[in-house]
Amino acid sequence: MTENYKAPFVTDEYEKGGIPCVIVSGCGSFSLHKTFDCGQAFRFDPCGDENTFSGVAFGKKITFSDKGEGKLEIIGSTREEYEKIWKSYLSLDVDYDEIDRFIVDAMPCERDRNEMTAAVNSGHGIRILRQEPFETLISFIVSQNNNIPRIKKIISALCEKYGENGAFPTAKALVEAGEDGIFELKTGFRAGYIYDAARKVLDGEVVLDDVAACDDYDKCTEMLCSIKGVGPKVSSCVLLFGFNKTEAFPIDVWMKRSLENHYPNGFDVERLGKYAGIAQQYMFYHERWNNSESTKK
DNA sequence: TGCCAGGGCGCCG
DNA sequence: CGGCGCCATGGC
Numbered sequence: 001m002t003e004n005y006k007a008p009f010v011t012d013e014y015e016k017g018g019i020p021c022v023i024v025s026g027c028g029s030f031s032l033h034k035t036f037d038c039g040q041a042f043r044f045d046p047c048g049d050e051n052t053f054s055g056v057a058f059g060k061k062i063t064f065s066d067k068g069e070g071k072l073e074i075i076g077s078t079r080e081e082y083e084k085i086w087k088s089y090l091s092l093d094v095d096y097d098e099i100d101r102f103i104v105d106a107m108p109c110e111r112d113r114n115e116m117t118a119a120v121n122s123g124h125g126i127r128i129l130r131q132e133p134f135e136t137l138i139s140f141i142v143s144q145n146n147n148i149p150r151i152k153k154i155i156s157a158l159c160e161k162y163g164e165n166g167a168f169p170t171a172k173a174l175v176e177a178g179e180d181g182i183f184e185l186k187t188g189f190r191a192g193y194i195y196d197a198a199r200k201v202l203d204g205e206v207v208l209d210d211v212a213a214c215d216d217y218d219k220c221t222e223m224l225c226s227i228k229g230v231g232p233k234v235s236s237c238v239l240l241f242g243f244n245k246t247e248a249f250p251i252d253v254w255m256k257r258s259l260e261n262h263y264p265n266g267f268d269v270e271r272l273g274k275y276a277g278i279a280q281q282y283m284f285y286h287e288r289w290n291n292s293e294s295t296k297k
Numbered sequence: 298t299g300c301c302a303g304g305g306c307g308c309c310g
Numbered sequence: 311c312g313g314c315g316c317c318a319t320g321g322c
Binding site: 039040140141143144145146147148149150151189193228229230231232233234237250251252253254255284288 | 301302303304305306
Binding site for chain 3: 189
C-alpha cells in the first residue's frame with residue numbers, strides 16, 4: 001500500500017558550536033508548526049518564529065527548524081540519533097498522504113467526505129508523534145478539565161522539580177515526591193491521580209511494556225483505566241500519542257463540537273479503522289482553529 | 298463574577 | 311447503565 005513511499009533522509013551533518021546537527025530532506029507535507037501546535041505534546045515551544053520548535057524528549061534537549069522545501073534541521077542530533085529516535089518520534093517514516101486519502105474515502109457519503117476534506121486540508125502536515133509512554137500518561141492525566149497553556153506550565157514544573165537534568169520525572173521520582181509534593185505544583189485534584197499512576201507503574205500493577213505489546217485495544221484501555229483518574233478520554237490520548245495505537249479516537253469537548261456541528265447524521269469511527277486517531281487529530285485541529293474564537297496561547 | 302479548559306469520580310435514580 | 315455535582319486553578 002505504501003511501498004512507493006520515500007522516507008525523508010539525512011542529507012547533511014555538521015556542528016553548531018559543538019552541538020551536532022543534521023538536515024533531513026524530503027519531508028514532503030510535514031508541518032513542524034502544526035505538529036507541535038495541535039495539543040499532543042506539551043514540552044515544545046516556538047523559538048523566535050513558528051518555523052522553529054525547541055523542547056525536550058527522551059531526556060534530550062532538541063530543536064527542530066523548518067527550512068522550507070521539505071528540509072528539516074535538527075539541532076542536537078547526530079545522523080545515528082535521527083535514525084534511531086527522531087525519525088520515529090516525528091513519524092517521518094509514515095506515508096501520510098496515503099492515509100489522508102484513505103480517511104476521506106472512508107466517509108460514507110458526499111457531504112461527510114466534504115466535511116472531512118475540510119478537516120484534512122486544515123490539519124494537513126500534522127504527524128502523530130511517538131512520545132514516551134510514561135510521560136504521555138502523566139501529561140494527559142494533567143490535561144483533564146484543564147487548558148493547554150496551564151497543562152504545559154504544570155508539566156514544566158514537574159520536570160524542573162522532579163526530573164533529572166530537564167528530563168521528565170520517572171515513576172520512582174514522583175512516588176518519592178508524594179501526593180503532597182505533586183500537589184504543591186498546582187496540580188489540584190489531579191495530584192492523587194498522578195501519584196496513583198506513578199505508584200502503579202513503579203509497583204508493576206500497570207506494566208507499560210505490556211500495553212505497548214498488546215494488540216487488543218480494549219485490553220489496553222482496561223489496563224490504563226485501572227489507574228485512578230484515567231478514563232476513556234485520557235486513555236485514548238495516551239494510547240494514541242504514547243503507544244502509537246492510531247485506532248484510538250479521543251473525544252473531548254472540541255471533538256464533541258466537531259461531531260455535533262459537522263456530522264449530524266452520525267459518525268461511524270469503525271470505518272476509519274486504524275487511522276481513526278489521525279482523522280481525529282485533523283478534526284480537533286480544524287475545530288479548534290477554524291470554528292472557535294481562536295483563544296489560544 | 299461566572300464560565301471554561303484535550304475529564305473522571307462518586308453517588309444517585 | 312445515565313445524569314449530575316464536584317474536584318483546583320487560572321485566564322478571559
